[in-house]
Amino acid sequence: MPYEESQGSSDRVVPLSFKRLSWHKRPMTDASAKPRKIIHVDMDAFYASVEQRDDPALRGKPIAVGGGGPRGVVAAASYEARKFGVRSAMPGGQARRLCPDLLFVRARFDAYRAVSQQIRAIFERFTDAIQPLSLDEAYLDVTDNKLGIASATYIAQEIRRLIREETGLTASAGVSCNKLIAKLASDQNKPDGLCIVKPEEAEAFMAAMPVARIHGVGPVTARRMHSLGIHSGADLKAWPMQALQRHFGKSASFYYAAARGMDDRPVREREVRKSISVEDTFETDIGAEEQLVTELTKIADRLWTRVTASRATGRTVTLKIKLGDFRILTRSRTLSGPPVNAEDLLTIGAALLRAELPLPIGARLLGLGMSNLVDPDGEEDEEEEAQLRLAFG
Amino acid sequence: MKATIERATLLKSLGHVQSVVERRNTIPILSNVLIDASGDGTIKLMATDLDLQIVENVQAQVEVPGATTVSAHTLFDIARKLPEGSQVRLEAADGKMLVQAGRARFNLQTLPRDDFPIIAEGPLPTSFELPAAALVQIIDKTRFAISTEETRYYLNGIFLHVAEDPAPVLKAAATDGHRLARVTVARPDGAEGMPDIIIPRKCIAELRKLLDEVDGSVRIDLSPTKVRFDLGNAVLTSKLIDGTFPDYSRVIPTGNDKLLKIDPRSFEEGVDRVATIATEKTRAVKVAVEKDKITLSVTSPENGTAAEEVPGDYAATPIEIGFNARYLLDILGQIEGDSVEVHLADAAAPTLIREDEKAPALYVLMPMRV
Numbered sequence: 001m002p003y004e005e006s007q008g009s010s011d012r013v014v015p016l017s018f019k020r021l022s023w024h025k026r027p028m029t030d031a032s033a034k035p036r037k038i039i040h041v042d043m044d045a046f047y048a049s050v051e052q053r054d055d056p057a058l059r060g061k062p063i064a065v066g067g068g069g070p071r072g073v074v075a076a077a078s079y080e081a082r083k084f085g086v087r088s089a090m091p092g093g094q095a096r097r098l099c100p101d102l103l104f105v106r107a108r109f110d111a112y113r114a115v116s117q118q119i120r121a122i123f124e125r126f127t128d129a130i131q132p133l134s135l136d137e138a139y140l141d142v143t144d145n146k147l148g149i150a151s152a153t154y155i156a157q158e159i160r161r162l163i164r165e166e167t168g169l170t171a172s173a174g175v176s177c178n179k180l181i182a183k184l185a186s187d188q189n190k191p192d193g194l195c196i197v198k199p200e201e202a203e204a205f206m207a208a209m210p211v212a213r214i215h216g217v218g219p220v221t222a223r224r225m226h227s228l229g230i231h232s233g234a235d236l237k238a239w240p241m242q243a244l245q246r247h248f249g250k251s252a253s254f255y256y257a258a259a260r261g262m263d264d265r266p267v268r269e270r271e272v273r274k275s276i277s278v279e280d281t282f283e284t285d286i287g288a289e290e291q292l293v294t295e296l297t298k299i300a301d302r303l304w305t306r307v308t309a310s311r312a313t314g315r316t317v318t319l320k321i322k323l324g325d326f327r328i329l330t331r332s333r334t335l336s337g338p339p340v341n342a343e344d345l346l347t348i349g350a351a352l353l354r355a356e357l358p359l360p361i362g363a364r365l366l367g368l369g370m371s372n373l374v375d376p377d378g379e380e381d382e383e384e385e386a387q388l389r390l391a392f393g
Numbered sequence: 394m395k396a397t398i399e400r401a402t403l404l405k406s407l408g409h410v411q412s413v414v415e416r417r418n419t420i421p422i423l424s425n426v427l428i429d430a431s432g433d434g435t436i437k438l439m440a441t442d443l444d445l446q447i448v449e450n451v452q453a454q455v456e457v458p459g460a461t462t463v464s465a466h467t468l469f470d471i472a473r474k475l476p477e478g479s480q481v482r483l484e485a486a487d488g489k490m491l492v493q494a495g496r497a498r499f500n501l502q503t504l505p506r507d508d509f510p511i512i513a514e515g516p517l518p519t520s521f522e523l524p525a526a527a528l529v530q531i532i533d534k535t536r537f538a539i540s541t542e543e544t545r546y547y548l549n550g551i552f553l554h555v556a557e558d559p560a561p562v563l564k565a566a567a568t569d570g571h572r573l574a575r576v577t578v579a580r581p582d583g584a585e586g587m588p589d590i591i592i593p594r595k596c597i598a599e600l601r602k603l604l605d606e607v608d609g610s611v612r613i614d615l616s617p618t619k620v621r622f623d624l625g626n627a628v629l630t631s632k633l634i635d636g637t638f639p640d641y642s643r644v645i646p647t648g649n650d651k652l653l654k655i656d657p658r659s660f661e662e663g664v665d666r667v668a669t670i671a672t673e674k675t676r677a678v679k680v681a682v683e684k685d686k687i688t689l690s691v692t693s694p695e696n697g698t699a700a701e702e703v704p705g706d707y708a709a710t711p712i713e714i715g716f717n718a719r720y721l722l723d724i725l726g727q728i729e730g731d732s733v734e735v736h737l738a739d740a741a742a743p744t745l746i747r748e749d750e751k752a753p754a755l756y757v758l759m760p761m762r763v
Contacts, residue, residue, distance in 0.1 A: 335543055344544040355419065386677065387717060388741060388759040389570050392639040 037152035040182035044191035046136035047076035067092030068104035141267035180263035202261030206233035279367025304342035313338035320367035394459030425462035517614035521583035540569035547636030596631035649736035655705035661725035668718035715763030
């Protein structure tokens with residue numbers, strides 16, 4: 001399906017698609033923009049590797065971090081465990097069936113956070129344009145770096161060497177001209193690998209890429225694409241924008257660009273936090289109001305601790321209930337002002353909960369979140385400050 | 394059930410009833426109105442949101458008594474669109490209700506009347522009557538101050554309590570933490586020993602609408618958890634807010650020594666005029682009070698500035714104080730006389746506003762920092 005033809009006609013028929021199209025074409029057609037140099041660094045089997053580093057008895061053995069309890073899920077699996085098919089986010093029971101010798105280790109987030117900070121300090125020697133995705137992976141924009149090094153490949157090698165020296169752990173890195181490809185590249189030669197995709201290689205790299213591996217194509221989208229005969233980046237590229245829009249709506253422009261190896265999303269140093277939430281999975285499903293409220297009280301307390309720690313506060317409270325059959329209910333309420341303490345939070349959460357009672361079947365998980373975050377230093381707050389309050393004491 | 398009712402009668406009653414029904418319901422029957430035609434020639438219409446329940450009796454020709462429930466909003470919309478002056482025939486059978494007027498016919502889905510939830514009132518030991526006009530006054534002069542903050546749910550209504558002041562009185566108060574409104578009336582017979590109650594905002598809103606059509610008295614029966622207003626044709630029953638209203642008397646200032654006396658209309662109009670340039674972000678109006686005049690001003694970074702002088706009686710030290718224009722207008726709008734007293738202390742202290750010492754209503758307003 002030749003793309004130029006359909007582009008011309010689709011622009012006339014659907015003006016909206018032109019706007020989306022041109023937005024994603026900008027970085028490529030803009031000759032003045034020099035290609036960026038983006039590195040994606042990803043620690044290898046991070047939690048598991050930290051455990052193996054700190055406990056020699058675990059080295060060379062299949063281990064799983066987390067997942068030991070009756071309802072636990074594996075947070076990370078060592079490469080030895082992965083050979084058996086054990087993956088992160090897999091229920092502990094399933095992992096045990098796949099690998100009977102699997103050793104379950106309790107997660108030590110403090111230790112992982114400490115290593116994460118060490119790694120960040122290494123990144124900061126090269127650039128401040130760091131976007132952490134989690135404790136163990138981050139994007140770096142080294143186009144203009146602190147040391148004036150022209151070669152992003154060299155920087156990636158140095159970072160991997162420093163991480164190995166200073167933390168005793170290995171990391172894989174991908175180097176390319178945007179986040180999309182850098183992330184896919186870091187996965188290419190894992191573990192302890194490095195993969196460089198030059199801008200001129202980007203399209204070819206994407207053509208061979210299974211669509212399911214593209215960050216932003218989830219399992220559901222992947223299934224939909226497969227049913228349409230889209231398996232590789234090349235298959236995806238054959239689809240005109242308009243047709244993609246028909247099937248994938250708003251996300252179409254991202255897929256369209258991704259198929260061409262294009263991605264102009266910047267490396268955001270500080271991702272603006274949109275919501276804060278806490279949830280808890282129970283050992284057995286619960287349905288009794290009293291018990292649910294007791295659990296919700298604990299969750300509200302924990303959420304409030306996190307809300308106060310982050311200094312942000314939100315006006316929308318969302319309750320999440322996962323039923324025994326994995327159906328998920330979410331209910332939210334937006335307030336005129338943010339809750340002022342954990343009790344307030346609980347009042348709203350409990351009201352949302354009671355409206356759903358009696359539950360059709362017991363709940364296996366309850367969660368409470370706060371979104372619509374208000375910047376505590378924002379204007380809105382100052383305004384509230386300006387209005388004085390009656391002192392009821 | 395078979396009955397015929399005048400369209401106007403049905404429409405008016407449904408107008409009251411349907412506003413109790415929430416727009417979105419998880420329990421289907423809560424979207425419905427219960428229609429109960431009895432042999433004595435009346436139809437009872439009833440709606441509830443489980444916290445508030447309304448029952449209204451209307452005249453009709455009932456051929457076959459019976460009861461059913463249908464979507465309140467749908468029936469209301471139908472009644473609205475039926476020709477004026479028409480007779481509406483209601484006929485319920487086999488899970489459907491036929492609505493017929495002129496040449497229009499609707500066959501509506503029904504739900505069984507036995508599933509319709511009714512608020513269990515329980516005993517309502519306190520009973521008294523209040524003239525409708527007094528109840529209107531209590532509501533109008535306080536409801537604007539009711540908080541909409543759901544987290545402080547105990548402020549989401551009007552607080553009603555009795556006191557010896559030293560004469561026996563009934564007091565109604567509402568506050569949102571920024572302003573407070575209180576009305577005091579003589580304690581009606583039967584109200585002695587009544588529990589302190591907080592009547593929810595929604596009940597107040599529905600009650601106020603119904604009061605427009607009542608001339609005489611309203612009978613009020615209550616317990617610590619429920620209240621019932623009997624308005625003759627309509628009876629409103631509401632759960633009360635289960636919470637403790639704060640001890641509001643401590644925020645009513647008693648020592649404010651700077652007294653401004655001013656014509657409430659000129660004051661109100663002046664505030665309204667200068668507030669024209671106020672935006673959502675800058676709602677503050679600055680009031681500079683000096684000898685025998687006040688200067689109202691608003692500064693808006695986007696729009697510019699506005700100022701107006703209003704004459705008044707003032708002899709104390711000059712003072713500058715800021716208020717939320719909306720709050721000030723809410724209060725001044727309730728002052729009926731030709732003079733209002735503004736008792737000031739300083740720019741950060743609660744300000745007391747009232748017509749005079751004898752006025753039943755009293756308002757406390759917290760300033761804004763300007």
